[in-house]
Amino acid sequence: MKPAPFKYVAASSLDHALSLKSEYGDDARFLAGGQSLIPTMNFRLARPSVLIDINGLKDLAGVDRSDTAYIRVGALTRYRDLERDGDFLRCCPLFADALPHIAHPQIRNRGTIGGNLSHADPASELPALAVAMRARMRIKSSTRQRDVPASEFFMGLLTTDIGSDEMLVEIAYPAMAPRTGTCFQEVARRRGDFALAGVAAVVTLDEVRRCTEIRLALCGVGETPVDASAAGAHLIGTDCNDEAIGAVAAEVQDMIYPSGNVHATPDYQRHIAGVLARRTLSAAFQRAGHGV
Amino acid sequence: MASDRHDIEVSVNGTTYRRDTDSRTLLSDFLRHELRLAGTHVGCEHGVCGACTILLDGVAVRSCLMLAVQANGHELSTIEGLAGKGNALNPIQQAMHEHHGLQCGYCTPGILMTMTAFLKENPSPSEDDVREALSGNICRCTGYQNIVDAMMAAAEALRTAAS
């Protein structure tokens, strides 16, 4: 037996799960896909005294496209289901680029989008996507509900704005403006490993292919996903030529402070971030152009 | 803390088992120690190696990253259920045998369960698809090439059998 003892409760409804969480607070954890929580419990890095299993809450899973302004994804939606949902991938093409980089098929069969974002690993792809796409997180407790923009949700290493009595229930991704192209790329040492650095780019053009908006977010190079959209100022109003893209990439390299790890020095991470910024912006620009 | 026990009922390879289990028992340990189905191997116990892969309602998962209580009411398939009558190897097992897809065999149950689900969903995979599908299963012996060859052959054998 690897994990320390705990009390297990399979929640029978969202209300049940939330009332248990408000009762036990920080001593309790929600069990979603378990693909981060169980390994940390097996190492005894985490020793929750109560596990609230939310896997039975089917209403928490699924993609809702009924609202034209937002694509709404339930927190319990598994990577597996997103990967196989062609309509969703067309609406949110950054996911088509990013999902195959997350771990391995067996882990994607269990892992959930809500568990991923609540866990808030800064090397993970999806927090960077949430920042790049300006997602809104719907957070619920027994007594209230609030929406938090991704820019305020990730507060530090493995730390989010979710309170001890709250659950992330839904993530809303704004529908893309016309003539928008996106691209996510990362570098990892082995297939499925966490990224040494990754970049998500979103480029929007006007009718004459001048750039009107840039979103740029990085994973793996800080304690939270890094919003580097400000560096995109070099591109606004331009035709996204190589020189302008190079200027953005250089500024991105100045904006980040990667810490290095066993696989890469900080300099190498910074180098990769610059290369990926250039490549993802070029690709996103090309893709946006197809919609002109 | 007093131990937290739960009555669970699971179906494994078509046989129903009822057991009383501790909430902190991992599904991998439950299969091996409680049900004595030790064909499911454990390597790392934190999701990295793939040796413990089984099918949960037909979907490949890491049994070391699930609790036994979570399997309550579900159908599991393990390596013990693959062979046919009289232990006749099924086409995927037969291809592994013929292509020398294993040496020590430690990774083999996880690989066979992973590829059983994969080939069902992707009957005509490319070699790249097979490599991607195998990326979550570490093998320290074979160098993978023989496993890839075996899976391409198994896919063909399964297609022929189905046509």
Ligand SMILES: Cc1cc2nc3c(=O)[nH]c(=O)nc-3n(C[C@H](O)[C@H](O)[C@H](O)COP(=O)(O)OP(=O)(O)OC[C@H]3O[C@@H](n4cnc5c(N)ncnc54)[C@H](O)[C@@H]3O)c2cc1C
């Ligand atoms: C070998 C391996 C490789 C991996 N590689 C990658 C990778 O490359 N990229 C990547 O992004 N991830 C990777 N992961 C992690 C994986 O993506 C996890 O699935 C994910 O981080 C957590 O999602 P989960 O649903 O499994 O959550 P769980 O493990 O169940 O939960 C994680 C945390 O979030 C909390 N939680 C869960 N759901 C909610 C909710 N709705 N509201 C509030 N709190 C909640 C839990 O209490 C827990 O603290 C890897 C995992 C493994 C084992």
Ligand code: FES
């Ligand atoms: S033992 Fe489960 S993945 Fe290694």
Ligand code: FES
């Ligand atoms: S055959 Fe020995 S680990 Fe794969």
